[in-house]
Amino acid sequence: MSTASLSVVLVRARNPLNVGAAARAMSNFGVSDLRLVGEYLQPLEAARSAIDAAPVLAAAQTFGNVAEAVADCSLVYGTTALGERDLQHPVDLLRDAAPRVRAAQDRVALLFGSEKTGLSNDELSYCHRLLTIPMARGGVSMNLGQAVAVCLYELHREAPAQRTLPEAPASAKGEDLQRFESLLRETLAAAEYDRRFPGNMGANEMRELVRRLALTSADTTVWMGMLRQVLWKLRQPSRSRE
Amino acid sequence: MSTASLSVVLVRARNPLNVGAAARAMSNFGVSDLRLVGEYLQPLEAARSAIDAAPVLAAAQTFGNVAEAVADCSLVYGTTALGERDLQHPVDLLRDAAPRVRAAQDRVALLFGSEKTGLSNDELSYCHRLLTIPMARGGVSMNLGQAVAVCLYELHREAPAQRTLPEAPASAKGEDLQRFESLLRETLAAAEYDRRFPGNMGANEMRELVRRLALTSADTTVWMGMLRQVLWKLRQPSRSRE
Numbered sequence: 001m002s003t004a005s006l007s008v009v010l011v012r013a014r015n016p017l018n019v020g021a022a023a024r025a026m027s028n029f030g031v032s033d034l035r036l037v038g039e040y041l042q043p044l045e046a047a048r049s050a051i052d053a054a055p056v057l058a059a060a061q062t063f064g065n066v067a068e069a070v071a072d073c074s075l076v077y078g079t080t081a082l083g084e085r086d087l088q089h090p091v092d093l094l095r096d097a098a099p100r101v102r103a104a105q106d107r108v109a110l111l112f113g114s115e116k117t118g119l120s121n122d123e124l125s126y127c128h129r130l131l132t133i134p135m136a137r138g139g140v141s142m143n144l145g146q147a148v149a150v151c152l153y154e155l156h157r158e159a160p161a162q163r164t165l166p167e168a169p170a171s172a173k174g175e176d177l178q179r180f181e182s183l184l185r186e187t188l189a190a191a192e193y194d195r196r197f198p199g200n201m202g203a204n205e206m207r208e209l210v211r212r213l214a215l216t217s218a219d220t221t222v223w224m225g226m227l228r229q230v231l232w233k234l235r236q237p238s239r240s241r242e
Numbered sequence: 243m244s245t246a247s248l249s250v251v252l253v254r255a256r257n258p259l260n261v262g263a264a265a266r267a268m269s270n271f272g273v274s275d276l277r278l279v280g281e282y283l284q285p286l287e288a289a290r291s292a293i294d295a296a297p298v299l300a301a302a303q304t305f306g307n308v309a310e311a312v313a314d315c316s317l318v319y320g321t322t323a324l325g326e327r328d329l330q331h332p333v334d335l336l337r338d339a340a341p342r343v344r345a346a347q348d349r350v351a352l353l354f355g356s357e358k359t360g361l362s363n364d365e366l367s368y369c370h371r372l373l374t375i376p377m378a379r380g381g382v383s384m385n386l387g388q389a390v391a392v393c394l395y396e397l398h399r400e401a402p403a404q405r406t407l408p409e410a411p412a413s414a415k416g417e418d419l420q421r422f423e424s425l426l427r428e429t430l431a432a433a434e435y436d437r438r439f440p441g442n443m444g445a446n447e448m449r450e451l452v453r454r455l456a457l458t459s460a461d462t463t464v465w466m467g468m469l470r471q472v473l474w475k476l477r478q479p480s481r482s483r484e
Contacts, residue, residue: 003378017259024385030378082407091407095399132407134398136245136272143266146391149384153392156376157337165324165374168332 003030005107006155008148009069011123012038012114021145022112023053023060029152034060035069035109066111066126074106078119078127079151081141085121089130097131098154110151115144169216176220181210183227190234245272247349248397250390251311253365254280254356263387264354265295265302271394276302277311277351308353308368316348320361320369321393323383327363331372339373340396352393357386411458418462423452425469432476 008026013019013036023034034056063069070076077097080087092100101108111127113119118141124130133142133150142150172180185206188194194201215223250268255261255278265276276298305311312318319339322329334342343350353369355361360383366372375384375392384392414422427448430436436443457465 021385021388025388028377028382028384028388087408088411090410093407133395134401135270136398140270142270142391143263143387145385146263146267146270146388149388149392150395153336153375153395156378159376165333165335166329169330 003156004032005104006031006101007033007035007070007073007107007109008152009035009037009066009109009111010144011066011069011111011119012117013112013144015115015144018115018144020053020057021143022148023056025145025149025152026056027053028149029156031152032056032059036060036062037064037066037069038062038114066123070109070111070126072107073109075101075104075108075129076111076127077101077108078111078124078130079113079147080118080124080130080132081135082132082138083118087124087130089124089127091130091132094131094133094151094154097129098157100129101155102158112144112147115141169218172215172217172220176217177210177215180215180220180224180227181206183224183231184210187227187231187234190231245398246274247346248273248343249275249277249312249315249349249351250394251277251279251308251351251353252386253308253311253353253361254359255354255386257357257386260357260386262295262299263385264390265298267387267391267394268298269295270391271398273394274298274301278302278304279306279308279311280304280356308365312351312353312368314349315351317343317346317350317371318353318369319343319350320353320366320372321355321389322360322366322372322374323377324374324380325360329366329372331366331369333372333374336373336375336393336396339371340399342371343397344400354386354389357383411460414457414459414462418459419452419457422457422462422466422469423448425466425473426452429469429473429476432473 008022008031010019010022013022019036026032026034032055077100078089080091082091101110111119111123113123119127131151133147135142185194185201188201199205250264250273252261252264255264261278268274268276274297319342320331322333324333343352353361353365355365361369373393375389377384427436427443430443441447
């Protein structure tokens with residue numbers, strides 16, 4: 001399944017802000033097919049102003065019931081907070097539902113129930129399976145827009161990155177660290193640190209101390225510049241006269 | 243790190259609905275330490291009515307700047323949409339940031355910038371690393387409440403389930419399926435299906451057809467009851483007289 005064959009079906013959503021938020025999350029994760037089930041078209045009208053959601057909302061379709069909304073879908077997943085109801089369906093954690101959704105060959109529908117009541121038993125009967133977002137306490141409902149965002153994030157989680165991350169700065173190489181270490185040792189000696197704290201100047205201690213800094217190559221150059229300046233100042237004849 | 247030592251830091255959040263949504267997501271995923279940075283305390287006051295967010299909001303702390311907000315944190319992760327800015331930090335995909343956050347021994351802060359501008363360069367300078375939620379297009383911002391929900395979902399994703407999923411119904415055993423298959427064959431023979439479509443009645447074809455149904459044990463009993471009734475009706479003497 002590609003995101004092009006995924007439909008988000010909001011059943012009896014009442015709050016326009018939630019419909020707008022769902023559409024914005026769809027836009028973020030590259031899903032474009034929004035379907036609204038219910039008599040109330042007002043939320044759709046009111047939601048059209050949501051940021052980044054405009055094309056998804058403009059293309060949203062409305063249906064009188066769930067049967068019509070999922071007529072062209074070969075896998076229908078209902079979302080549930082695992083409340084007190086006795087569920088007859090197989091229930092997957094979201095992370096386990098994602099591979100099933102991705103493996104589907106035809107259109108997949110993700111059904112989200114109304115803010116107050118979730119999906120009714122009648123609406124659930126159109127679902128092949130249910131999925132649940134694991135939370136700290138069971139039976140608690142998520143905000144509708146957030147639930148849509150979390151589900152689409154999970155489905156998109158393994159997708160190849162559309163945008164390459166900035167390259168991590170190069171770490172300092174061993175020879176850079178050796179140079180840094182010698183300069184540090186020289187500087188500390190010039191400051192007579194080695195007379196006061198000889199134990200801290202042991203070769204192993206110093207080497208480990210420097211490695212724990214996890215210096216980048218560029219930063220090592222900067223630090224060495226500072227050390228050289230300090231060392232130069234420490235060796236100024238004026239200092240010995242103080 | 244447990245969720246008890248995770249802090250969500252909202253920097254200059256302006257929309258009370260977003261603050262409320264962030265608090266609700268925190269409540270959903272068991273995170274309780276909310277910190278707000280900025281001059282504007284009005285969002286906090288206005289957000290206190292968000293569903294399920296009350297205890298989190300009641301305990302929220304306010305700070306004048308990022309430095310104070312993260313003073314007790316040993317790992318500070320900033321969130322970014324990877325815009326046009328030239329970032330100096332190492333950037334992780336959310337899924338790769340999660341294990342680092344979980345591995346931290348002390349308090350971890352997740353920083354979210356304002357709705358309009360994200361985190362400023364000054365605010366970013368307090369971060370050890372950045373994380374980004376991979377989206378269909380780069381550089382697009384998510385809704386603040388949804389971004390918090392997605393991040394906390396990812397951190398909670400591998401947590402042991404707090405609530406056991408309903409047990410999947412037992413699948414029909416081989417012997418159940420054999421009985422079902424014999425009864426089906428008997429019924430089809432009584433209906434003279436085997437004379438019209440003899441190819442479909444081959445032993446292998448029939449066995450595979452039955453296995454593809456993925457019947458549960460309980461449902462097999464129901465279907466067999468139907469078949470027995472049909473078979474009985476087919477064998478009524480009245481039928482032969484029609």
